[in-house]
Amino acid sequence: MQIGLSMKIALIAGVVLLLLGNGFIVYKNFETEWRSYQKDYLAMVYERTTDLHMKEIIAARSPRIEQLVITGFGKERVDRCVTCHMGIDDARFADAPQPFRTHPKMPGNHPYRTFGCTTCHAGNGRGLSVVDGHGTGKYWTEPLLKGVQIEIGCAKCHPSPYLPETPVIRKGAALFHASACYGCHRIEGVSNGKLGPELTRVGTKWPIEYIRESIVFPRANSPLTIMPTFSLNEDDIVALTVYLKSQTGENLVRGPVIQYDSLRQWKARKPPDVPVTAQAGESVFRDMACRACHTVNGVGGKIGPDLSVYGLQRTKAYMIQHHINPRSLIGGSIMPDFDYSNSELEALSLYLSSLKKLTVDNAVVYAPVKGQ
Numbered sequence: 001m002q003i004g005l006s007m008k009i010a011l012i013a014g015v016v017l018l019l020l021g022n023g024f025i026v027y028k029n030f031e032t033e034w035r036s037y038q039k040d041y042l043a044m045v046y047e048r049t050t051d052l053h054m055k056e057i058i059a060a061r062s063p064r065i066e067q068l069v070i071t072g073f074g075k076e077r078v079d080r081c082v083t084c085h086m087g088i089d090d091a092r093f094a095d096a097p098q099p100f101r102t103h104p105k106m107p108g109n110h111p112y113r114t115f116g117c118t119t120c121h122a123g124n125g126r127g128l129s130v131v132d133g134h135g136t137g138k139y140w141t142e143p144l145l146k147g148v149q150i151e152i153g154c155a156k157c158h159p160s161p162y163l164p165e166t167p168v169i170r171k172g173a174a175l176f177h178a179s180a181c182y183g184c185h186r187i188e189g190v191s192n193g194k195l196g197p198e199l200t201r202v203g204t205k206w207p208i209e210y211i212r213e214s215i216v217f218p219r220a221n222s223p224l225t226i227m228p229t230f231s232l233n234e235d236d237i238v239a240l241t242v243y244l245k246s247q248t249g250e251n252l253v254r255g256p257v258i259q260y261d262s263l264r265q266w267k268a269r270k271p272p273d274v275p276v277t278a279q280a281g282e283s284v285f286r287d288m289a290c291r292a293c294h295t296v297n298g299v300g301g302k303i304g305p306d307l308s309v310y311g312l313q314r315t316k317a318y319m320i321q322h323h324i325n326p327r328s329l330i331g332g333s334i335m336p337d338f339d340y341s342n343s344e345l346e347a348l349s350l351y352l353s354s355l356k357k358l359t360v361d362n363a364v365v366y367a368p369v370k371g372q
Contacts, residue, residue, distance in 0.1 A: 033129050037084045038063035041100050048092050065128065070116035073252045074156075079125035081117040081133060088112060107165055119252075120153035121145055141207070148242060149208065155246035157253050160190070171235075172243025179230055179240075180292040183336030187247055189266050195336050196227060201249040212241040226334045228293075228303045271341035281351025284344050293335075296355065304335065311356040319349040 046058045066086070070077040087093030087100040089112065094102045103112065110120075118125040123144040127133035134144040145152055151166040162170045176182060182191030188200045202211065213220050215237055218227035232240070251259055274280040285291070291300035294307045314322075321328060323345055326335035340348070 034065070034083045035063040037099055038086065041086045044093075044096070044100065045090075067125075068113060068116050070114075070119060073115065073119045074250060077116055077118050077125050079116040079118055080128060081121075081123070081125060082112075083128060084133070085117075107163075118142075119156070121150065122153065141204075143207070148238065149245070151242060152203070152246040156248070156250060159251055168239050168242050169246055172239035172241070175232075175236055175240050176243060178289050178292060179232075180289040180336070181240075183289075183338055184227070188249065188263055192339065193336055195334065196225075199244060199247055201247065203245045203248040204250075208241060208245045211244050212237060215240055215244075228334070230292075230301075230303075271339050271344055273341050273343045274347050276343055276346045276350065278347070278350040278354045281344075281347035281349070284340075284348045285351055288338060307352065307355060309356055309358060311353040314352075316349045316353055319352050320345050323348065 042058055042061060042063075046055060049055050049058060065080060066082045067078055067080040068082065070079060082088060084099045085103075087096055088103045090102055092102075093100050096102070116125070117123070121144055122135065122142040124132055124135040124137075124140050124142070127135070131137055136143050148168045151169045154163060154166050155169055158166070160173060162173060164170075176187075176190075182193055184193040184196035185191060186193050186198045186200065206214075210221060214222070215230075215232070218225045218229060254262070274284060285296075293301045293304035295302065296306075297308050310319075318329065322330070322335075323338065323340060325337060326333040
């Protein structure tokens, strides 16, 4: 069977395209980002080395994939970060540009060959390009932590009470209580709120951008939410976001038995007994962060009713029942169900009953009627 000229041309063109395609694949495999970085690193090491024998070894070394298999901290991890970040433990590269710079000193003993990289920094340890390794692709749920976000990695081994070296998370934890977030949201070992979504593993469920957006404007992601919009400055927003992103339900320094026993003790705890006095009630009001939502004499939040003259408006029995179950008296109330001891309820009602004095800060000023 004879093959026509057009068929011959088509076959030749197909073979050429196949060879070009294979050649392109080979080229891309040998001209990758990590090979380029290793060549640059080895060239810099060669220049900074004075020993002739070591120079020969460096000159003979060809680029190769470097990886660590980390098995001692949670799930098994394969970290190839050192394929590009080769100067991580080389003091001569303390001032070098990335990805060659030496890792900064850290408190304690954290050898990277033991801890790996992604245990603290997140990212995709198996990746061999900047996009893949840093986990900035669309479908990777643990992108590289940058800036103050790195404290999130510290919390995996150093949970509450957080280290002094993690001031942003410490501030976020304080804000979680001061803004009364604990009243609506449950975090195992921290809070037992029931009105809002549980946040025990919120850090593994949502990206950090989603968490921030939900803090700044709650209805952005949940149009029917009853969560109010709080007045937070930028530093507060960052701190609360980083703190919530650190909530993974994971504790790398506690085994499952210790963790279980710790949570069992937390669940069995009881609210403290306090003296049944108005002064003790004021302390309960402060410690429960009631001012996050309520104003007293011009100080506090605007989310809930002003309580400056609450003692003139409600009876003691009403106050106690309202604190036990707010929605039993006010349907649709967004006030959380806090856990109080009987003595705390009595003391708190005494304090609120004492709020009767009209002042410049809490008095209602009526505008004059026109024509009078």
